[in-house]
Amino acid sequence: MYQPMPPENLNSHILTVLGLPLLNKLQQLEILFERCTVRQIQEIYPLIVHSIFGINGNPLGWGLRITTMENASHSFNRLQHFFGVNGIWMHVCHRLLNETTKFDIDIHLLPRKFIGMLQAGPMFYADLINIDPLKHQVSTLSLNAFDFYIFHFALYALQPLHTINPIAMQIHNERTKTIYQYLATEYLDNFLPQYPDASIEPSNFSSSVKAPQQMPVQALQPQRKLRYLKLPSSYRNGNNNASGAVSGNTSPQSVDSSDATCRAHVWRSESVLHFFVDIWLRYDIESEHHLPSSDFVRGVRTLVKQIHFFANAAHVDHSPLCALRKQSLTMVKVSIYGFLCSLIDRWPLDSSLSVVLELWLSYIQPWRYTLGSNNHRTVGVLYEPPITNAFDGFIMDNLIVYTHIFMLLLPRFERLDYTVYRNAYMLHRLVKTFSQQDLVQRLQRFERLHTGHNYGVDSPQRQVNMLNKSLNNSYNAQWNPSVSSDMPKLFSESMHMKIHNFLYLISMVRNSVLTNIISALRKEILERQRSEGYLKNLFKKFIGESSQDELTLRDISRIPEVLRQCIDAFCRTFDVDQESLSMHESLQTEASPTASPSSQNFSFFDPNNSINSSKLTPMQMSLNASNMLDTVDPALLPIKSNEIKPLVKVLHIISESINERFGSRLEACYEREDFFGKLARQMLCAPMTEKWFEKSSGNVEFYEKQLPARVSLRPLASISSLCLMAISLCFGHFWCGFPSVGILILCVVFLMYRILLAVLS
Known part of the structure; x- marks a missing residue:
């Protein structure tokens, strides 16, 4: 039983709640959702979504892309509970689902390539777009509560947080998993399920939100193809088929009750598939000033793997999702080649190139993401799934992604430094993929087929049709116009x-x-x-x-x-x-x-x-x-995992003060030839030459700096040293009655050890 909140206090109260710290904010929102009616939640819903993803404000939003289990475990768990597929927020989104509740998004806030796609009039977005009657162009998108949230969730990955936040910069260079990546994986796995009999959660909601209906034409809807917008001539509001795109010949009068039932069960999967693919794979890498972050590329790889799982189960799925499964890979194929080429052209030549390499390898190996290969995987056992004839159509249809991307990567691999193990392992991953079974033989055969000279055929499409007949393959391979006879061949x-x-x-x-x-x-x-x-x-x-x-x-x-x-x-x-x-x-x-x-x-x-x-x-x-390697002072090396970060900084300041004040005396003592010189050489850091490369002026310059003998207290910041001192304190407390006696004994033992080393040297 909901207890309504007075309307006059709602707006001020929600602004106050959204300004609270994260954990308090989540707690207050749960209470607010229980007290508010559906009408009241509808009023504050866009404000909450904008706050989550930092729209028109702090780009970090609620910190979904900087929160990990390692740096904030409690916040990670609370966000997971709040935003999960069966969490509080997802149930709120489904409470608002009906045919009249819509939330608008200004078209100018969307990525440029996505706007261009909308201007082309894809069928899926036909009932979502609003057209300016004066300019005859798309002005806004009207989305229901679920679509509004998922759309913003996908857009949030395009924010260049790694360039504006130091925490995001550190996280995105590691392989740690943020709560955003965890939620993206959970959403994709739920709404694009691997198994045909899997249920999509949450399941207890009204399912008639996007069912096709016979509705009158909107007043602002054009009847003919416009100069700036291409729409099917049979367009009517709500006329989407079960697959969400492609076939635009169905009129509202021909939509029967079975089609409406099918659409009612799959529309959430349609939305998730279209939003993630259309937004992520249309990232304008060439025009953006900054490269996408590594975590975004890893997110795209998660999307590609999940779509492989989703599409490969089409032959055993007889549910309404079957048509969408068959269409999903075709949607990815439209954009993946250009996306990969742009990434490879601009990505830096270092070990982070592995995220781009793994994305490409995941796409060109669909046989690794089938129900059968998933069932054969066991912990600690390497399983190599076979490349069956069922994937020949995919290989042929994506031949350019195999061959041309390989030829783009080869010059970049030539320039990598293979004295770094991660770079050598990258090369091993590439070789391992292309050496499995007869993959290269298939590529060679299909590339020869595309030239057409050895087979006596007069058109590319006839070549594809001949190969399909010879393989008895049900895959609908389409000739890719990017593969021309003028393009360099891999097997030349x-x-x-x-x-x-x-x-x-x-x-x-x-x-x-x-x-x-x-x-x-x-x-x-x-x-x-x-x-x-x-x-x-x-x-x-x-x-x-x-x-x-x-x-x-x-x-x-x-x-x-x-x-x-x-x-x-x-x-x-x-x-x-x-x-x-x-x-x-x-x-x-x-x-x-x-x-x-x-x-x-x-x-x-x-x-x-x-x-x-x-x-x-x-x-x-x-x-x-x-x-040619940098040589730096060991005291300035990055802080290791077995060291206490604040203590390292404090001890470095103390060491620098000692060296500045007594540097000449320490150096003179280090140079002595008597016993005190030997002892100093055991206690002080040896002189060395620092060498490094400086790139600040635009040119790479080589610098050197002589370091004298000096004091370095950094070893005292290690956990092993601190444990040893703690044991000494306990020893002094229990055996001598004074903890300081234990530290004194430890110092005497350390000094005697150094004296012994000096004598033996």
Whole structure:
């Protein structure tokens, strides 16, 4: 039983509630929804939606894209409970569902490409658009409560929060999952279900919101195709078929009761599919000043995977959703190629390229997202689903997405630094995808078919029809006009040579990692351990502490094997003679001593310490660039997970003050040759040369800075050091009666340990 709130207090009260902190706001809104009538909720509903997503205000909104389980677990759980598919908010949206309650969105607030799509008059939006009678253009969208929320939810992903908020910038560079990503996954899985017998929640609502009805023509609705807007000639308000687009020949008079029943059960799935695909895949990457964030690309990948699951179950689904399942992949195909090309063109050349790579690999592998492959997956067991003939139509229909995207990525992979393990693993993911079963053989066969010369056919569509008949495949493949005979072919002689040269580059990098980088890093670690002494190394092994160099060596040691597997798989897949790579490499090795004695240790810099690129080949530039690394003061390295962040900053300030005041004395003591000098070398950080690259002026400049012997108190901020001090305090309290005695004993033991190291050195 709802207790109505006085109308005069509602507006002021909702503004007060929306200004509260998040947890208090959620609590007050739950109380408000229980007290308000449907009419009152309808009045404040747009204000709440605008507040959630930061419309005309703080772009963070309620922080859905910066809240994670790691940084705010309580807020994460409360938001999940509030916005889930069976949460309070979704039930409020369904309370407002009826045929008359509509909420308008100004067309000028929408993305440019989305507006262009609306001007083309797609059938799904025919009963949602309002037309300006003077300009004869779309002016607003009128949406019911559910569509209004889902539409804004999809738009919220386009906000460039990673450029305006430091928290979002940090989160979007990691693989942490925000509550927004969690909710997007939950909505897609619920409204685009994998299993045919799955129920769409919430199920207890009036289902006659979007059922087709015979309604009179609106006063502002044109009867003919306009110059600025294309609409079907048989258009009437509410005339949508079960699939939501494509077939525009059905008139209101031909809509029977069965069609109305079907539409009543699937309209929410229609809305979710159209809004997410039309908004996300029409992100104008080329015109936007900022790139989309990594979490947005991961969200698009989640959408692609869910649509694969949704579409692949069409052959076993006999419910009203079947027609929508068959249409879903076609909707994605319209925009995915341009979306991927724009991403690849502008994405930076670093390890974050993996999010774009994984999106592409997810789209071109629909066989991984079927009910059968989902049932075969077990924890800890790698399952490779087979590529059956049922997917030949998809491969043929998306041939350009396989071949041309591969050719776009290859030059960018040539410029990656493979001394970084994540980059080597990216290459491994690419090779692993194209080496599975006979995927490349299928691509080669379909690409040859598209040329038409070897088959004696006179039109592309006839080629497609012939292939469909020969495969006895029910997939409705349509000729893609982007695939023309003038476009470079993946299986051509020129591409074969490019792949050969790429593999030679990878083999050279692998040998460089094996012979130079790993051995040099091991030598540095051994020299450092030798200088620290046996007892200190034994103590480190006892507490299980690993240095940053040892962790780096662990990653780099895995690179040669990963690159070897990539070379082997590439050679098998693209029919490259692996022996020719070895011969080419041996010829380079034999020719190098005859050139000049200095060529074995070739460097960017001439004797004048300036760069002379005229002597460099692209291969030498790549190998030299991979060896040019920053060297910074260990006290300035990023804070590690086993350190207390505020304490690191405080100890750094104290260390800097000590070094500024007593720097000359510390340096003189470090240089002494007597026992006190040996002890100082055990207590202080050794002198070093900092090296880094500066890009602020627009050009990359190399800088060096000499650091003297200095004090660094940062090790005291580690959790292991704090635990050791806590144990000392407890020891002093229980055994001596004074906690300070325990700290004093610890300091004496530490000093004796350092004196012993100085004597042994």
